[in-house]
Amino acid sequence: METATMNIKIRRTEQSRINQLDPNNIAFGTLFTDHMLVADCVNGVWQTPEIVPYGDIAYNPALASLHYGQSIFEGMKAFKNEDDEVLMFRPLENFKRFNISAERMCMAQVPEEIFIGGLEELLRIDAAWVPKGEDNSLYLRPFMFASDVYLGVRPSQNYRFMIIMSPAGKYYSTPPKVKVETEFIRAAPGGVGYAKCAGNYASSLYPAKLAAEQGYTQLLWTDAIEHKYFEESGTMNVMFVKEGKIITPAVSTTILKGITRDTLIQLAKSMDIEVEERKVPVVEIIEGIADGSVTEVFGAGTAVVVSPFAAIGFEGNDYVLPAITHDSVSSKLKDALNAIRTGKVADTFGWVWKV
Incomplete structure (x- = not known):
């Protein structure tokens, strides 16, 4: 049976898969909720969005996005507070960044009522899938791709916007060991480094594979x-703690403007922790780890939240970082962020969006 809610057509699943969710054992990105949102832009006009049972989609072999790479996405999270209310975190920032990516990739702009309204309605329907527990959340993946059936290098005239959702636990089970990449590049000035487009991640796979082998x-x-x-890490922006001060690369056309990054900067300043956004020389950090002035290096991102690094590999040597404690800067920021996102403390920043 189809019903119309907020101008969204809804067709519910006949059989929920919620029994597959084990909140104590969640593997990132492997299990998806019962429903997904689909909205098509046809010749510049957005059609009525639909929420349908999660499942496969059919595509033509000449689909433009498969050949020319017009594909973008966002990463977001939803949480539950102690009253079982569903909370989103800073969704308007993801909405704005999504359309910045769309503009750079010559794609259609998604209206707020489809992006935000679709998220809200999807979360109401699949609210039971939002897992409780420390480090648990529901990962939200809005994405859009060119849907023209045409082999020719030009912007598509048609697009499909979708939202899928996946229960998520802790991204890294142990602190990651990272390698400074000095041969391959992620992004160049004037390119698409600031856009959250699929190609940025595809180009990183080969150098990441080589690093994993090491x-x-x-x-x-x-x-x-x-x-x-330094610019950023594979799944996150990066921050360094030197003599108690946070240093992080300034955003540019080659660095993704991370929402978690911005959140942590605002939190740090509210906690009287000094923050510098500037160019960060590799040698400054390597020498700082060696002489003890750099005490923490951590990643910041939607999936990883706050992820301290165990060691940094550079020019054949591994520089081990001190163990993180409860009093570490990264620990304080993560605790403060989690408390706000799950409604445990008052949100004085206006970041939490109750569904």
Whole structure:
């Protein structure tokens, strides 16, 4: 049976898979909720969105996105508070960034009522899938791809926007060991590094594979011109703690403007922790780890939240970082962030969005 809610057509699943969810054993990105949202933009006009049972989608072999890479996405999370209410975190920032990516990739702009309204309605229907527990959340993946059936290099005239959702636990079971990448590049000035497009991640797979063969969990990307300055890591922005101060690369056209990154900067400043956004030379951090002035290096991102690094590999040597304690800067920031996202403390920033 189909019903219309908020101008969204809804067709519910006949058989829920909620019994497959074990909140104590969640593997990231492997289990998906009962429903998904689908909305098509046809010749510049958005059609009525639909929420349908999660499942496969059919596509034509000449689908433009398969050949020319017009595909973007966002990563978001939803949580439950102690009253079992569902909370989203800073969804308007993801909505704005999604359309910035769309503009750079010459794609259609998604209206707020489809992006935010679709998220809200989908979360109401699948609220039971939001897992409780420390480090648990429901990962939200809005994405869009070109849907023209045409072999020719030009912007597509048609697009499909979708949202799928997946229960998530802790992303890294142990602190990652990362390698400073000085041969391959993630993004170059004037490119698409600031857009959350699929191609950015595809191009990173080969150097990440080589690093994994050397025993590293992730890469720390450096600038494309000199390989002298840090940019970001594979799944996250990066922050360094030097003499009690946070240092992080300033965002640019080669660095994704992370929402978790921005959140942590605001939190740190509210806690009277000094923050510097600037170019960060690789040698400064390596020497700082060696002389003890750099005490923490951690990643910041939706999936990883706050992820301290165990060691950094550079020019054949591994530089081991001190063990993280409850009093570490990264621990304080993570605890403060989690308390706000799950409604345990008052949200004085206006970040939490109750569904």
